[in-house]
Amino acid sequence: MRPPSILSGEDVRTEEREPPPQERQAAHKWLKEDALGRYSKLRGVGFELYLSKLAEEKIRNHAVKNADTKREVMGLMLGGIYTFNGRRYAMVRDVATTDLEASSVHVRFHRESFEKLFDSLDGTGFDYVIVGWYHSHPGHKCFMSSTDIVTQQTLFDLPLHNALVIDPISREIEVYYLDQGTIRARDFAVYWDEYENPYHGTTVRRRMLRSDPNSMAPAH
Amino acid sequence: MTMPLRVKVRNAETGSTVDMELEGENTVEEIIEGAAGYWEKDAGAYVLRRGKRLLRGQQTVTECGLINQDELELIPDPEGG
Numbered sequence: 001m002r003p004p005s006i007l008s009g010e011d012v013r014t015e016e017r018e019p020p021p022q023e024r025q026a027a028h029k030w031l032k033e034d035a036l037g038r039y040s041k042l043r044g045v046g047f048e049l050y051l052s053k054l055a056e057e058k059i060r061n062h063a064v065k066n067a068d069t070k071r072e073v074m075g076l077m078l079g080g081i082y083t084f085n086g087r088r089y090a091m092v093r094d095v096a097t098t099d100l101e102a103s104s105v106h107v108r109f110h111r112e113s114f115e116k117l118f119d120s121l122d123g124t125g126f127d128y129v130i131v132g133w134y135h136s137h138p139g140h141k142c143f144m145s146s147t148d149i150v151t152q153q154t155l156f157d158l159p160l161h162n163a164l165v166i167d168p169i170s171r172e173i174e175v176y177y178l179d180q181g182t183i184r185a186r187d188f189a190v191y192w193d194e195y196e197n198p199y200h201g202t203t204v205r206r207r208m209l210r211s212d213p214n215s216m217a218p219a220h
Numbered sequence: 221m222t223m224p225l226r227v228k229v230r231n232a233e234t235g236s237t238v239d240m241e242l243e244g245e246n247t248v249e250e251i252i253e254g255a256a257g258y259w260e261k262d263a264g265a266y267v268l269r270r271g272k273r274l275l276r277g278q279q280t281v282t283e284c285g286l287i288n289q290d291e292l293e294l295i296p297d298p299e300g301g
Binding site: 001005072074076080118122127128131161 | 226232233234235236237240241242243245246250251255261262265266267269271272274295297298299300301
């Protein structure tokens, strides 16, 4: 019997795509002061990572929901790698997860729940690339543990692969990446699509305040 | 003797694909090793899926019911601490 043989391989061409405009970007509300400072500087230049509001909310809700039990949560970040004006960046559009085997210091997918993960991957409805992973450190702050670093080196070693760590108790969030064997923090922006704008397609009228006599309708 | 079959394996981390030739007695573990080796990855950190079904390591191509032109996907299996 022969082992499986590779007949040919095909790489994906990176798509040219404009990143989300500045008016649809914001800093994550759990960023620490120094990260906020870096965010402000990079806002006009552009980021290497854009995290959709949808993905951000799912990650934060997942972590917060399990904060009481102090069990870690984890999932995969789905999106794509793009280029614009010679600059490469990653976008996370959605996340996928499943049941977990988790404690306060360890997490992995439940061995019998991969089908649920695959269902979650297929449910995104777009041709995803897994551009990283997220997990929580409930009450332990954000950093990359030795286990996290091994995962990053083994699975997510490309320059635009990301590890998002969130602490729902300290309300902190950080993204890390591997730079020639060294773990570094990555600045990122949260973005939303136009249809996610709460005022999309509506006219916002100024409310008249009862305490303002000039705004009251005349009595009849 | 069964004819070898050809499948496509997609790397979910990059979107890249490889075409592989398999025999009925090849195991899932061997498929993962072949694909992961091509992309210079650690085979032990990945799982392989066909649609919504997880393909288990010791199962053979025949036992999995793989057919010609099947599309499989290599999915990372991270561990956090």
